[in-house]
Amino acid sequence: MGEKDKLEHFEQAILPHLDAAYNLARWLTRNEHDAQDMVQEAYLRAFKFFDGFHGADARAWLLTIVRNTCYTWLDQNRARDMTTPFDEEIHTTEDNALNPSAMALKSSDMEMLKQSLEQLPAEFREVIVLRDLEEFSYKQIADVIDIPLGTVMSRLARARERLKRILCARLKEKP
Amino acid sequence: MDCKEGQRLIDGYVDGELDLVRNLGIEDHLHGCAVCSGSYQERRALRDGIRAHGVYFTAPADLRTRVQRSLRQAAGTTPARRRMPWQWIRVVAPLAAAAVVALILVPPVRGPSPESILTQEVVANHIRSLMVNHLADVPSSDEHTVKPWFNGKLDFSPPVKDLVNQGFPLIGGRLDYLNNRPVAALVYQRAKHVINVFVWPSNKNARSEAAPVTRQGYHVFHWEQAGITYWAVSDLEEGQFEKFVQLLKGQSPTTS
Numbered sequence: 567m568g569e570k571d572k573l574e575h576f577e578q579a580i581l582p583h584l585d586a587a588y589n590l591a592r593w594l595t596r597n598e599h600d601a602q603d604m605v606q607e608a609y610l611r612a613f614k615f616f617d618g619f620h621g622a623d624a625r626a627w628l629l630t631i632v633r634n635t636c637y638t639w640l641d642q643n644r645a646r647d648m649t650t651p652f653d654e655e656i657h658t659t660e661d662n663a664l665n666p667s668a669m670a671l672k673s674s675d676m677e678m679l680k681q682s683l684e685q686l687p688a689e690f691r692e693v694i695v696l697r698d699l700e701e702f703s704y705k706q707i708a709d710v711i712d713i714p715l716g717t718v719m720s721r722l723a724r725a726r727e728r729l730k731r732i733l734c735a736r737l738k739e740k741p
Numbered sequence: 742m743d744c745k746e747g748q749r750l751i752d753g754y755v756d757g758e759l760d761l762v763r764n765l766g767i768e769d770h771l772h773g774c775a776v777c778s779g780s781y782q783e784r785r786a787l788r789d790g791i792r793a794h795g796v797y798f799t800a801p802a803d804l805r806t807r808v809q810r811s812l813r814q815a816a817g818t819t820p821a822r823r824r825m826p827w828q829w830i831r832v833v834a835p836l837a838a839a840a841v842v843a844l845i846l847v848p849p850v851r852g853p854s855p856e857s858i859l860t861q862e863v864v865a866n867h868i869r870s871l872m873v874n875h876l877a878d879v880p881s882s883d884e885h886t887v888k889p890w891f892n893g894k895l896d897f898s899p900p901v902k903d904l905v906n907q908g909f910p911l912i913g914g915r916l917d918y919l920n921n922r923p924v925a926a927l928v929y930q931r932a933k934h935v936i937n938v939f940v941w942p943s944n945k946n947a948r949s950e951a952a953p954v955t956r957q958g959y960h961v962f963h964w965e966q967a968g969i970t971y972w973a974v975s976d977l978e979e980g981q982f983e984k985f986v987q988l989l990k991g992q993s994p995t996t997s
Contacts, residue, residue, distance in 0.1 A: 573812060588801075602801065606811055676795060726784060
């Protein structure tokens with residue numbers, strides 16, 4: 567396959583997933599500018615390795631590369647984001663149940679939801695993004711972030727629990 | 742099924758990822774257990790909130806163009822720049838071995854040097870900035886507007902100097918991408934001629950300069966000064982351009 571054919575084939579298969587790539591990169595880097603750099607970088611890497619891609623699941627394959635690119639960057643730029651600090655102040659056990667019917671997250675809470683999600687450590691943020699925004703199956707998530715299938719459910723459970731706590735704390739602070 | 746098992750499986754249930762047996766088991770448990778049923782409702786509310794609240798970031802309009810452009814470059818005529826060297830070791834090692842053999846067997850053929858590739862990139866960016874009508878992100882002749890505009894967009898603060906009194910008014914600045922990094926582009930004008938000055942931090946502190954070159958009718962000046970790399974490109978007549986470069990360097994131009 568010539569470089570030109572390869573590029574054409576690549577663009578057809580991989581370029582449609584640009585939004586997914588950007589969304590993940592944006593959530594992992596937490597800013598627009600770096601997210602764009604990450605996407606560009608990831609596409610170049612994907613193109614290099616395109617011969618090794620056998621057409622099964624282009625979106626998951628691309629997001630694996632986007633994720634690795636972002637983690638390399640996070641590693642170099644914000645080592646602190648890789649750790650999972652335990653937020654004592656929000657880990658209160660008193661009444662922080664979401665009242666699903668009464669609250670049902672109004673649209674005005676969107677900004678708050680975004681901020682809460684951004685506050686999660688990267689390893690929790692990414693499973694929620696992959697599951698609830700990309701609607702990936704557990705199997706796809708396991709493949710992308712390279713953990714055993716059995717771990718996906720428990721990581722999602724921890725991530726959502728943590729998100730809920732942060733969100734509840736923020737909702738309570740709200741005047 | 743007990744609550745411990747119920748709690749463990751709630752996320753799998755919400756996500757529709759349980760097998761039939763466990764699915765029936767947890768449904769049965771949720772009917773009879775208010776606590777687990779509450780947790781289940783909570784999880785649903787949270788998930789539905791995330792899905793419904795537009796927290797999905799769609800790619801900015803120009804990202805596709807940018808990605809395509811860099812892919813073309815990687816696939817096509819210009820050799821791809823190695824952005825993360827360690828990733829390419831596997832590719833590079835056999836090539837290096839082949840190169841050694843080739844050096845012995847074949848007379849050497851020189852490829853373009855990194856410097857000359859960069860020169861080409863500089864010229865290409867200059868032309869592109871004129872073509873797509875995207876000369877300035879921040880159109881302003883005020884250095885105190887242009888310089889702060891770069892704050893938060895770059896990891897350095899570009900030196901911005903207005904040379905309007907010397908006949909080279911600053912007309913704006915924009916973000917650009919060169920040498921595998923975001924750079925500042927400062928735009929000056931002389932009559933109808935546009936001058937792009939690309940700047941980014943250099944790892945050298947010493948002052949150095951390269952001889953000006955001409956590519957496709959555009960003159961390119963390159964120098965390093967006070968830890969900053971400068972590339973200036975324009976179709977301006979070379980003598981005037983040189984005067985501009987000297988002004989930018991902070992020297993008074995030699996009268997000619």
